[in-house]
Amino acid sequence: MKKLLVPAAVFMGLIPAVLLGGASTASATGHYSCSNGLANVVTCNATDVGPVIVKITGSRTLTDNELSVLENNLNNAAVNVTALKNVTVDTYKSFNPSVTIKNINVCIASVCS
Structure with missing residues (x-):
């Protein structure tokens, strides 16, 4: 019978991925x-x-429903200013009655744009 040894670093690296639901949520x-x-x-x-x-x-x-839709869309967007702005604009376009955006300010790591 062969023993399979998994290095601790590899095992510890898998735990967060499993807890987060896999790589797709990263x-x-x-x-x-x-x-x-x-x-x-x-x-x-x-x-x-x-x-x-x-x-x-x-x-x-x-x-409240629109706020939930916006939250869900932002939570599934890539972490960058352009992606977050695009997701926000697309989300607001889907609302009825429509919402016109005057300005979007996104801050990531204390840098706002």
């Missing part, structure tokens, strides 16, 4: 939670990435 961003704010601003904060702040035109606020 590109996901960090647990966004979105809320309506004052002056037509929606803020989505992430525990380990940075906020996405969206200024919208008009007096429209997002419903």
Whole structure:
């Protein structure tokens, strides 16, 4: 009978992947939670990435369902400014009645754009 030895480093590297649900979730961003704010601003904060702040035109606020859709889409986006902005724009386009975005500010690692 042969014994299979797995180096501890390899085994320890597998644990986070299993806990996160595999490699497909590794590109996901960090647990966004979105809320309506004052002056037509929606803020989505992430525990380990940075906020996405969206200024919208008009007096429209997002419903709880729309906030959930935005959170889910952000949580499945790549962690970079362009991807997060594109996901936000595409998400807002899907809402009915539509939402017009005035400005999007994305902050990652204390760098905002």
